[in-house]
Amino acid sequence: MKYYSTNGKAPNADLHKAVVKGLAEDKGLYMPEKIKALPQSFFDHIETLSFQEIAYTVADAFFGEDVEADALKKIVYDTLAFDCPVVEIEPTIYSLELFHGPTLAFKDVGARFMARLLQYFISKEKKGRVNVLVATSGDTGSAVANGFLGVEGIHVYVLYPKGKVSKIQESQFTTLGQNITAIEVDGVFDDCQALVKAAFMDQELNAHMRLTSANSINVARFLPQSFYYFNAYARMKERGLADKLVACVPSGNFGNICSALFGKKMGLPISRFIAANNANDIFYKYLCTGKYEPKTSVQTLANAMDVGDPSNFARIYDLYKGSHQDICQDISGATYSDEQIKETMTQCYRDNGYTLDPHGACGYRALKEGLQPGEVGVFLETAHPAKFKEKVDAILHTDITIPERLAAFMKGEKKSIPMTKDFADFKSFLMQE
Numbered sequence: 001m002k003y004y005s006t007n008g009k010a011p012n013a014d015l016h017k018a019v020v021k022g023l024a025e026d027k028g029l030y031m032p033e034k035i036k037a038l039p040q041s042f043f044d045h046i047e048t049l050s051f052q053e054i055a056y057t058v059a060d061a062f063f064g065e066d067v068e069a070d071a072l073k074k075i076v077y078d079t080l081a082f083d084c085p086v087v088e089i090e091p092t093i094y095s096l097e098l099f100h101g102p103t104l105a106f107k108d109v110g111a112r113f114m115a116r117l118l119q120y121f122i123s124k125e126k127k128g129r130v131n132v133l134v135a136t137s138g139d140t141g142s143a144v145a146n147g148f149l150g151v152e153g154i155h156v157y158v159l160y161p162k163g164k165v166s167k168i169q170e171s172q173f174t175t176l177g178q179n180i181t182a183i184e185v186d187g188v189f190d191d192c193q194a195l196v197k198a199a200f201m202d203q204e205l206n207a208h209m210r211l212t213s214a215n216s217i218n219v220a221r222f223l224p225q226s227f228y229y230f231n232a233y234a235r236m237k238e239r240g241l242a243d244k245l246v247a248c249v250p251s252g253n254f255g256n257i258c259s260a261l262f263g264k265k266m267g268l269p270i271s272r273f274i275a276a277n278n279a280n281d282i283f284y285k286y287l288c289t290g291k292y293e294p295k296t297s298v299q300t301l302a303n304a305m306d307v308g309d310p311s312n313f314a315r316i317y318d319l320y321k322g323s324h325q326d327i328c329q330d331i332s333g334a335t336y337s338d339e340q341i342k343e344t345m346t347q348c349y350r351d352n353g354y355t356l357d358p359h360g361a362c363g364y365r366a367l368k369e370g371l372q373p374g375e376v377g378v379f380l381e382t383a384h385p386a387k388f389k390e391k392v393d394a395i396l397h398t399d400i401t402i403p404e405r406l407a408a409f410m411k412g413e414k415k416s417i418p419m420t421k422d423f424a425d426f427k428s429f430l431m432q433e
């Protein structure tokens with residue numbers, strides 16, 4: 001399968017190149033040149049299949065031409081070492097819980113898949129270790145570090161801003177050891193990102209070591225997210241509730257919902273989608289007006305969705321050939337203030353005894369307001385509420401339990417390398433690695 005760039009000015013890439021490079025030379029996002037429809041027979045008996053079996057069928061449609069069947073199956077099964085269950089909240093509202101992975105957020109699925117696919121390709125090259133550089137303001141670093149933990153032939157450097165990341169988040173990438181090195185930068189997130197960018201541009205450094213990124217726009221991180229939409233459909237069909245199914249996705253960079261739209265193109269019978277935004281309402285405004293106007297992001301309670309120029313808009317636009325009308329046919333939008341998020345968390349906890357995290361709260365509310373008679377909805381609970389324990393406890397007046405696997409990180413010993421924001425220091429450190 002070939003991958004083309006959404007900017008149309010870079011040569012097509014094969015999967016190997018698209019995964020190792022991440023971004024095309026023209027800074028566009030890679031798109032698979034065809035999206036294979038899955039046969040009706042698959043959907044006719046999908047409810048009899050396990051999550052892993054469903055995921056492998058979907059993975060085969062995307063990656064089967066480029067990865068041997070046995071290897072791909074192993075990648076899928078290793079990635080999905082945890083479940084993504086669908087849980088009833090109200091008679092027509094279900095939660096797709098994506099927080100049962102190692103770092104308790106949906107990004108685990110894409111990060112684990114990408115780590116294994118990257119390993120598959122570099123083991124064929126026999127060119128020695130590959131080094132992943134990732135700058136994080138919190139969640140991406142933990143998902144990537146844990147996704148790559150123990151994966152042979154790959155070393156990960158996580159750069160994070162000193163004192164700007166919560167203790168829980170910090171513990172998820174500073175206590176791992178093995179092939180993960182945490183670098184604590186005396187600066188802000190933008191300084192970390194600048195160091196990573198400078199490293200990719202530096203010829204001497206690139207001659208010394210092979211560098212790659214694990215950016216969320218990587219096809220190996222975003223496409224596998226479609227797996228759990230197919231599984232959610234299957235589990236709802238099992239309950240006899242899949243005829244008019246709506247999926248509602250709390251969205252920031254729009255990778256998650258974009259993978260669902262790929263699923264729909266493959267025949268997944270979800271009737272429509274809702275993109276739930278926090279106060280960063282760029283996509284919501286686009287749906288209303290047909291104009292895409294990025295702006296500086298504002299900080300909200302649902303901070304993983306604080307994105308002012310969602311990267312994957314380019315993919316959605318490309319997928320629908322720029323037709324605003326067709327996009328509106330499949331997707332509607334919603335936007336909520338922090339006040340509304342708090343109100344929704346309180347209401348859902350009071351009425352259903354279910355604890356939403358601030359991101360999931362946007363999804364739950366958009367379904368509750370948007371479902372039409374006869375429809376049943378699934379919203380994505382994208383992270384475990386304990387990841388935002390302080391905020392959640394303050395809003396709900398609770399003392400929620402921290403799951404064991406999260407608590408385990410916090411017991412580990414913090415190991416990090418202090419670094420200035422000066423590229424010369426970072427470079428001389430890497431030149432000795």
Ligand SMILES: *Cc1c(COP(=O)(O)O)cnc(C)c1O
Pocket residue numbers: 105106107139250251252253254255256257304305359382383
């Ligand atoms: C990353 C993230 C999102 C947003 O997902 P996108 O794919 O960027 O739209 C939503 N919720 C949580 C908890 C996240 O970590």
